Amino acid sequence: MSSSAPLAPTFATHEVTNQAPPLVYDAWKTDVPLREAVHREGGGWAEADIAKYGPLVGGELMQQGFLANENKPKFKPFDRYGNRLDEVEFHPAYHRIMEAAITHGIPNFAWRHEQTPGAHVARMALSYLHNQADQGTSCPLTMTYACVPTFRHHPGLAQQWLPRVTAASYDSRFIPSEKKTGVTIGMGMTEKQGGSDVRSNTTRAHRLGEKGPGNPYSLVGHKFFFSAPMSDAFFVLAQAEGGLSCFLLPRFTPDGERNAIRIQRLKDKLGDWSNASSEVEFQGAVAWMVGEEGRGVATILEMVALTRQDCMIGSSSLMRQALVQAIHHTRHRKAFGRRLVDQPLMLNVLADLALESEAHTVLTARVARAVDAGPRDEREAAFARMATAVGKYWVCKRAPVFVNEAQECLGGAGYVEESNLPRLYRQAPLNSIWEGSGNIQCLDVLRAATREPASREALFQELMTAQGGHPAFDAELARISKDFADTATLEGRSRFVVERLALALQASLLLRAGNSQVADTFCETRLGGAHGACFGTLPAHAPLKALVERAFGEDASA
The missing domain is CATH 2.40.110.20 (Butyryl-CoA Dehydrogenase, subunit A; domain 2)
Structure with a gap:
């Protein structure tokens, strides 16, 4: 070999191309369905407070979430001398997430603004955003939020504890x-x-x-x-x-x-x-x-009712984050000469995910309004009792299959821990198990429907307000009435009945929200049968591109 021959560049094996850039974005500003739902359900007055949390969720807290999950809590039963401790040690990232959440009102906003209608809707939005950065911290945040009605059963304990429960201050000592x-x-x-x-x-x-x-x-x-x-x-x-x-x-x-x-x-x-x-x-x-x-069960069930609401919030926001990751990746990744998002089949998958995500979001927001108005409005309280169980069953059940489909949009990258899709996927089954599994929710729906006529009436009144909005919706209403009429076999069929009830409730909310592209596509596919067993089976005439752009616009990245 000649001494004058050029040497190959050491270790420069290739150039990294065709990769999606890191996603740093405003989780509130880029979520049109959530913003519309919050305004529609009465929480729009708090937009300035909610908006402050959006960039934090899509930026710093997303990174802190990775750290908090990579460094699990450690049990410290004793100190070095053998004294009993019974303490749990957390990574600093966990404490930073908790500090941000409590400061911005995840557990306390609704109670600090309790006299203003829509406070629980605004708090729902804050929690919806927070879950997308980290889900584990939402467990203590939810219970701290939900404990207030139970404390109020005893004025002395409430006076002693609630000022610190509702404080916008995190104290980890x-x-x-x-x-x-x-x-x-x-x-x-x-x-x-x-x-x-x-x-x-x-x-x-x-x-x-x-x-x-x-x-x-x-x-x-x-x-x-x-x-x-x-x-x-x-x-x-x-x-x-x-x-x-x-x-x-x-x-x-x-x-x-x-x-x-x-x-x-x-x-x-x-x-x-x-x-x-x-x-x-x-x-x-x-x-x-x-x-x-x-009366312990009845006392603590007031807390459980709010934590079940938060199961809905948790699952709907998990699906939202999975959708965001899928759309972001496919907008930047190319295959066979075109961006993934421009490929007809991938576009169908993304549009289908976007449609389902919006349906879960509107139902979650509507339940939050019922929870908010319940103390002042008997009909809303009755609606909340039944709709919370319906929504908790269906929204939480859909999360695992939804997140898995989003993983597939990223291919192998979606199965690697460096993306947050594996964390979302591990988290996805939790909310269907926590605070009463699927069977418990279905039995609660049946119990409310048979023993609390006001709850059944309130839910059906809600459905009837959208009657005439779409032929498939009207046909579904008639079927649901027949399903409830056959009481002899109702318990064994209750999962199917509750599923159809949830879909009808979502359809009614979308129809009344006024976006015909979203509502008509949902009714045609989820109620009318123009949909397969998997995501990505929307009909060819569906407004695929519009659904994706509505879900996460082109200017999403900060």
Whole structure:
């Protein structure tokens, strides 16, 4: 070889091309369906507050979410000297996400603006945005939001705790709550032997003095799922003399000592990695009865109703984030000489995902309005009881298959942890399981339909307001009425009935929202049968490009 021959560039094997750039964007500004839904349902007055969170979610918090999930919580049972700690250690990214969420109002906005109609709708939007950056932190945030009605069963406890529950301040210190600027609240209902059948709970509550609401008890027993064990206090169920009752269980006793809550281990979960879930034992832990003795389920169900709403918010926002990632990737990736988004079959898939995502968003926002108006409007309260269960069942059920389809849009890159699609996919099944699985939701729908005529009437009145909007919708209304008429076999058919009810409710909301391209396509495909079993099966005449552009516009990247 001649000494004058040029040397090959060392290690310069190729040039990186045809890759989507990092996505940094405004999660609020680029979400037309969400913005329209929030205004339609009465939360538009809070747009300035919501808008502040959009760039944070699409920027810094998205990166913090990666870090918080890569660095899982660690259980610290003892200190180096052998003293009992029962603490959970979190990565700084987790604390930063929690700080941003609480400061911007995820758990507290609705309560701080409670006298203004639409406050819970605005808070829904904030939570919807937050979930897209990280889902694990939404567990303690949701429970802290949802605990307020349960606290109000006892004015003394409410006066003591609610100022810090609703404070826009995150205080992560493991110290007695009265020394903190803000607190978070967890809950524990299920035990090994019962699961959803909480009336089979064996944890015992022994009174320490006078019995009844507001008085202290000593708890002995266990919880098999004890969410967010680093919280400052928990609502739990235990058997008192008069039956299953609700108790407030703080981490510290009134004298400042660590309460006898013994963490056995942290759960090794499929997803939700940034958050800790645990198994615990109560070894004489001091707690205060909340609500009437023997009425524990009814007392804590007010909290559960709000957490079920948040399951809908969580799943609809997961699907939104998966859609955003899919559209962004396909706009920048080329194959066979064209961008992926310009290929007819890929465009069909994206449009189908966009259509479904918007349907879930409008239903979630409508339920938030019912939750918001319920205390002032009996019809809205009745509608919320049934619609929450319908929506919780259907929206949460759709998340895993939706996220998987979005992964496929990215190909192999969507299966690699460097994208956030695997995290979304692991997270997707959670909300259909948490706070009552699919069967529980269907049974709740049937219970409300048969035992609470006002709830059934309110839901059907809601559906009837869109009658005449589309032939397929009108035909679906007639079928649903017949489905409910056959009560002998209704329980065994309830999943099918609730599914059709959810689709009809989504269709009615889309029809009344006024975008004919979205509403007509949804009615034709989801109700009229012009759709296959998989995504990407919209008819050829569907407005595919318009649906994708509406979902995530060309100017999405910041």
